[in-house]
Amino acid sequence: MRFAKYLITFKNVLQNEMEFRANTVVRFLISMIMLVSALYLWNDVFSGRAEIAGYTKEQLVTYYILVSFIMAAIFSGLPVSEEIQRGNLSAYITRPINYIFYQYWHSLGRKTFRLMVGLPILIAVFVIFKDYVYIITDPYAYLVLAVSVFLALNLLFLIDILINFLEFWFTNSFAINFIFDMSIGIFAGTLIPLAFLPVWVVSIGNFLPFQYTGAFLVDTFLGRLSTEQILLGIGMQLFWTLLLAVFAQLIWARGLKRYEAYGS
């Protein structure tokens, strides 16, 4: 019964998102614009080459399609910093709910809806570009992708909420969010696959959780990782989730002591 209230939040968000479904469709369509330049750029870079950095052209095209789809589905800003700034947090802390849990289920609802809407779009893109993409027929790859997407979704939520909690100490934490958005592009491999990056960049990335929200998922799906590497990667996703969840709880408790709200 304790979870019932969060499940209701999840359902409400799904219903709300359904009302504004056109917005979600537009979000996916906009994210596909990036594919135009990626397809042309790599087509030129690959001219006369069978593979670069271990990727064939088809694998790289599939990489960009998947990574832009995953990011459009599971990468979303939380309203937490705004609620702290405006003093709206008071409405939540007086209720018998765990605020982090509440935000988690709220965000899970939005992301689930996006995945549901995005999937037919993704299939359509694969059908349109069938001659340029790398088709995976192994059902095991789809299962591992689903698991790793779910874990990445949790990880991104925790990173996001931690950055939002900085609002307790700094006003306008959007600036930190801006740096975070930049960093994820490179360390998660959404800008370019990690195999193309200099060793020093990859070394920094190994100490951060970002690669487990993007590149790891797609490289696993493309069959570029061994079973040991996949298991290790999933283990790292769980490790970072646990670490950041504990950290989020601690920061929340500390931040709440600093929180002050004025007004009616």
Place this chain on the structure above:
Amino acid sequence: MRLIRELKLAVLHIKMKTMDRMEDKFVFFLLNLGAVVRLILSLVFFQAIFTKVDAIAGWSFAEVIVLLGTWEFIHSIAWATYFRGGFRRIPVYLQRGDLDILLTRPLNLKTYFIYDNNDLLFSLPTILLAVCLIIYGFSISATDLNILNYLLLLIIGIVIHYSLVVMMSSINFWTIIEQFTYLFSEVADLGRYPITIYKGFTRLALTIVIPVACIYSFPAKALFGNLKISELGAMFGVLIIFLFCSNFIWNRGLRRYESTGF
């Protein structure tokens, strides 16, 4: 008289916004750190590609660096002036009915949006960084440079960019695009790459329909003396057509506007 009044108003706005922004020193530091990170990431991206190939669609590393610097420069100028607070916020103004109060003022809204909510102070380091990148591109190039041509086409590029922003934001008068900022930044991102990577209809569309080629690639090509006469002609053609169309669509949009506020 009207021009002088607009100029006075612009100076006043810039002063006010600068004083306002001086309060947020930490945000100033973070935002510019973010801009530096973005620039480094773009460099890492292209450097990573250039470790595998000698040229991208005929563009050398130096040429790509100048293109990247040009993109950053125009992006920062737009963000510091007309895009950030003015045209980007049109969907919000329309939803809230906030445009009414602006329309009752004796000013040209299309000009007002250039300086209203400007952020020149915070954007200054990014603009300087973009200039450094362009100079770096100059310095590693072995060919003769046409700096005057570059500067002229850069100014034309900014005017076309402004017209494109006006046209795209005017669509909101017919149907509100809530994710307008996201849409425009994705469209502008197409110009970060040399126009020659695009083929056939896509290249044509990116030259005359959404002219990112004219805005970013052509000035960079002109600097290295690679711009063809036909491309120069296309750029001037696009400039005239976009100036006319942006004005026309904006005025039609304003005529269509009906307040939804209280």
